[in-house]
Amino acid sequence: MAYPRTNRIGEEIKKLVSHLIRNELKDPRISNLTSVVEVDVTRDLRYANIYISVYGTKEEQENTIDGLTKAAGFVRKEIGKNLKLRYTPEPIFKMDTSIEKGLYISRLINKVNEKTPEEVKDDTVK
Known part of the structure; x- marks a missing residue:
């Protein structure tokens, strides 16, 4: 069952992570053709499953996920700064196929x- 609050938080995280990928993250492993498809936030707001789509080869997709996983701490810090929540969700990047x-x-x-x-x-x- 979907909860309206977690859906709203997921949409805000989706906008924020999309902005971070486009403008803030400078890791060369992250492809320019990367988009955030969906964000599922757990009900307790501890984890955010971030589904990423990468237009490119399998190697580019794997490199992008590796780069985003390495940047998860920075992404979490930015989520915490921009969203006023009791707990800042831990971002978990997954490939959307x-x-x-x-x-x-x-x-x-x-x-x-x-x-x-x-x-x-x-x-x-x-």
Whole structure:
């Protein structure tokens, strides 16, 4: 069940972390094509799961997550400065692969749509 307060805090953290990635973090491992997709804050406000999407190779994605994980202390300090909360959530960066999965499904659908009905019937029999 989603709680309105944690949703609001998650949205504020999302805006703040997006700003930090674009303007403050200077780590060369962090890709320029990085975006914050979603932030889930635990109900007790101790942890913030920050889902990141990186447009690039698998290596760039791993490097970006490594760079963000190393900068987690700085990110937490900035969250604490900008949001007045009793507890500052610990940021946990995770790769969001929903965009890649969506593109994969889209390609599969396009492939099926290109086949004739006989080809589709042959594939389902196998």
